[in-house]
Amino acid sequence: MKKKLIGTGTAILVTASILAGCGGNDAPAASSPASTASGSAPAASDKPFAGQTVTLVTANHPWSEAITPLLPEFEAATGIKVKVENYFEDQLTQKLTVQFTASSETPDVFMYRPLQDGRLFFKNGWIAPLDDYAKKDADYDFADISASAVNTTTIDGKLAGIPIITERGVLYYRKDLLEQAGIPVPKTLDELVAAAKKLHDPGSEMYGFVARGQRSPLVTQLASYLFSEGGDFITDGKASINTPEAVKAMTTYGTLLKDSGPPGVLNMSWPQAFGIFAQGKVAFLTDADSLYTNAIDPEKSKIGDKVGFALFPAGAAGSKPVNVTAWALSINERSKNKDAAWELIQWATNKENVLKTQQKGNPGARNSVWDNPEATKTFPEELVPIIKESIANGVGHDRPLVVAVGEARDAVGEVVMRVITGDKDVQGAADKANANLQAIIDKDSKR
Amino acid sequence: MRYNWTDRNLKWMYILPALVFVLVMMLFPIAYTVWISFYEWSMSAITPPAFVGLANYMDLFKDERFLDSVFNTFYFTIVALIAEMVLGLAIAVLFNRSFRGKNIAKTLFLLPMVATPVAMGLVWMLIYEPTIGAANTILKTIGIEPQLFLASMTQVIPSLIVVDVWQWTPMVALILMAGLSTLPVDPYESADVDGATAWQKFVHITLPLLKPTIIIALMLRLIDVLKTFDIIYATTQGGPNFKSETLNIYGYVLGFQYFKMGSTSALLVIFFLIVMAFTLLLIWMKKRLEAA
Numbered sequence: 159m160k161k162k163l164i165g166t167g168t169a170i171l172v173t174a175s176i177l178a179g180c181g182g183n184d185a186p187a188a189s190s191p192a193s194t195a196s197g198s199a200p201a202a203s204d205k206p207f208a209g210q211t212v213t214l215v216t217a218n219h220p221w222s223e224a225i226t227p228l229l230p231e232f233e234a235a236t237g238i239k240v241k242v243e244n245y246f247e248d249q250l251t252q253k254l255t256v257q258f259t260a261s262s263e264t265p266d267v268f269m270y271r272p273l274q275d276g277r278l279f280f281k282n283g284w285i286a287p288l289d290d291y292a293k294k295d296a297d298y299d300f301a302d303i304s305a306s307a308v309n310t311t312t313i314d315g316k317l318a319g320i321p322i323i324t325e326r327g328v329l330y331y332r333k334d335l336l337e338q339a340g341i342p343v344p345k346t347l348d349e350l351v352a353a354a355k356k357l358h359d360p361g362s363e364m365y366g367f368v369a370r371g372q373r374s375p376l377v378t379q380l381a382s383y384l385f386s387e388g389g390d391f392i393t394d395g396k397a398s399i400n401t402p403e404a405v406k407a408m409t410t411y412g413t414l415l416k417d418s419g420p421p422g423v424l425n426m427s428w429p430q431a432f433g434i435f436a437q438g439k440v441a442f443l444t445d446a447d448s449l450y451t452n453a454i455d456p457e458k459s460k461i462g463d464k465v466g467f468a469l470f471p472a473g474a475a476g477s478k479p480v481n482v483t484a485w486a487l488s489i490n491e492r493s494k495n496k497d498a499a500w501e502l503i504q505w506a507t508n509k510e511n512v513l514k515t516q517q518k519g520n521p522g523a524r525n526s527v528w529d530n531p532e533a534t535k536t537f538p539e540e541l542v543p544i545i546k547e548s549i550a551n552g553v554g555h556d557r558p559l560v561v562a563v564g565e566a567r568d569a570v571g572e573v574v575m576r577v578i579t580g581d582k583d584v585q586g587a588a589d590k591a592n593a594n595l596q597a598i599i600d601k602d603s604k605r
Numbered sequence: 606m607r608y609n610w611t612d613r614n615l616k617w618m619y620i621l622p623a624l625v626f627v628l629v630m631m632l633f634p635i636a637y638t639v640w641i642s643f644y645e646w647s648m649s650a651i652t653p654p655a656f657v658g659l660a661n662y663m664d665l666f667k668d669e670r671f672l673d674s675v676f677n678t679f680y681f682t683i684v685a686l687i688a689e690m691v692l693g694l695a696i697a698v699l700f701n702r703s704f705r706g707k708n709i710a711k712t713l714f715l716l717p718m719v720a721t722p723v724a725m726g727l728v729w730m731l732i733y734e735p736t737i738g739a740a741n742t743i744l745k746t747i748g749i750e751p752q753l754f755l756a757s758m759t760q761v762i763p764s765l766i767v768v769d770v771w772q773w774t775p776m777v778a779l780i781l782m783a784g785l786s787t788l789p790v791d792p793y794e795s796a797d798v799d800g801a802t803a804w805q806k807f808v809h810i811t812l813p814l815l816k817p818t819i820i821i822a823l824m825l826r827l828i829d830v831l832k833t834f835d836i837i838y839a840t841t842q843g844g845p846n847f848k849s850e851t852l853n854i855y856g857y858v859l860g861f862q863y864f865k866m867g868s869t870s871a872l873l874v875i876f877f878l879i880v881m882a883f884t885l886l887l888i889w890m891k892k893r894l895e896a897a
Contacts, residue, residue, distance in 0.1 A: 425756035
């Protein structure tokens with residue numbers, strides 16, 4: 159009997175260690191004592207937050223690489239000590255979620271993806287509304303930040319974050335290949351489909367078109383097709399991915415990948431799509447403009463000098479690419495140093511520093527900076543007017559605006575998956591996906 | 606008096622740290638997971654968890670994606686396990702003889718096991734890339750049609766099994782080599798006297814004697830293969846079309862992408878019961894063997 163118990167106990171322990179292995183991935187919580195008491199008392203007027211510590215959590219992103227070396231300037235000017243922690247995208251969301259759930263006072267300032275995490279974070283009470291802070295200092299010139307970018311970070315009329323990185327959907331193409339074949343740069347989606355088909359030659363390992371084909375990642379790129387055909391994910395609070403416009407957009411996207419795409423698109427997110435484009439094996443690619451270095455950097459790309467950029471091809475409703483805030487900064491609702499935290503955000507997103515980070519290749523959200531030729535010197539010359547035009551015509555979201563974004567993306571992606579795998583009944587798949595999306599919206603309204 | 610009390614209970618003192626550790630780090634999370642599995646909660650600080658009884662469990666059993674993930678988990682586990690045990694045993698027997706360069710071969714052979722699974726996942730993703738990957742380049746030179754591997758809905762699990770087998774067969778072989786080195790020599794000597802062939806010796810002496818070790822290796826690998834996460838997450842994240850979504854991956858998606866903490870916990874409880882059932886079965890088998 160006793161032996162049996164021990165055996166069972168061992169089994170429980172062994173299995174327990176599995177569960178423990180699944181769950182715990184907490185990074186050690188950074189302790190940030192607000193040591194206002196210690197240290198020499200600074201002049202209260204110009205450095206009101208001297209001695210305070212602010213924890214900044216960033217994603218592993220070129221923006222973080224650009225801003226981190228500038229932090230000593232901020233520390234010297236304000237006396238605030240900044241502690242920086244850096245995580246990969248997915249781990250960042252996971253880490254923030256775990257810390258916020260545990261009601262942690264740190265981090266004070268964090269980088270987040272407004273469209274992916276914003277609603278959940280805000281509705282769960284993790285984000286401090288920034289409306290009052292943003293208007294405090296006239297020199298900060300909040301109105302200079304692009305309206306559509308601010309729209310992305312606004313939830314229920316409240317400002318949830320300050321945009322730092324913006325991106326738009328554009329068309330990447332191979333100048334040399336188009337020239338050889340005598341094909342003009344496609345201005346409409348129909349022209350793109352025809353041109354991609356013409357340049358598609360799988361026998362000699364040349365493919366017409368590539369884009370993300372993984373179910374969830376493709377949704378944000380599909381959005382530009384959807385808007386340009388005159389559709390949207392949600393219209394007036396109702397799911398609308400089974401409308402004729404939406405079905406046309408999803409069929410176009412899926413068919414481009416199926417008939418003119420390289421093998422294996424089902425397992426491609428942007429790194430794979432850019433990878434094969436940079437290997438010189440594809441003629442067209444549609445994805446975010448912020449990723450342009452992956453296509454033109456000679457260290458990453460064999461065809462860097464042959465890449466052209468074009469405005470997103472027009473559909474029935476014209477060219478309506480996504481124009482969204484990919485990353486924003488915000489303050490933890492439970493932070494003990496909110497004022498000092500705002501100091502840091504205000505400094506990082508003032509005109510001077512947005513200019514500096516933009517010069518390092520990070521497309522920002524300030525209109526005045528985009529108008530400054532200094533800011534776009536490092537960008538490919540022909541990309542700049544396309545960015546400006548996309549900012550003017552673009553749509554401020556690239557995925558369904560719901561709390562359960564992950565679930566909604568999988569629901570939408572399903573339809574494109576069906577197209578790529580050769581299912582003929584696209585309308586049927588779209589109707590089913592629409593019902594799923596509607597269920598997610600309904601559940602949302604009850605939160 | 607006091608001295609006597611400590612003296613009498615000294616044994617408890619020694620195990621106290623371990624006991625506290627088990628309670629806090631293992632039993633509490635399990636109990637909490639079970640508790641949360643009866644609630645609906647998106648980790649909100651404003652909306653508290655709502656009690657839903659067994660609804661999370663009922664929903665899971667109606668969820669095709671969950672049922673598929675159970676199938677994928679078993680498919681992956683059973684095939685990978687059989688391949689690893691057979692190959693591991695063959696390699697262990699091979700390394701049990703002595704030959705020139707054995708130590709170098711042994712070291713090289715053990716390398717995959719010490720590599721970081723996520724990094725290896727990324728390397729294999731490049732190898733499997735259909736257009737520019739090494740696997741298809743090799744297939745082409747020997748005249749075989751290029752394959753889709755991870756991007757194919759039917760090849761994705763076999764492709765992942767190859768990675769798991771490549772990485773973890775060394776561990777099975779290592780355990781079995783240790784087992785082989787402890788086997789007595791007399792049975793082999795008497796078998797030689799009786800004129801037994803190598804194959805007869807392997808089947809009638811090595812295998813039966815090695816059985817307890819094989820079961821240990823099987824148990825360790827079984828638990829690890831069932832909960833495989835890193836390789837799949839780094840390469841396909843459960844795709845394409847959820848065709849490589851195992852229970853562990855689906856649990857992660859439900860928890861950290863859909864933020865359905867209740868459903869996630871219910872899934873983990875079911876997963877826990879599955880793993881425990883397997884473990885108990887193996888322990889029972891081992892006991893029967895020892896008794897026999």
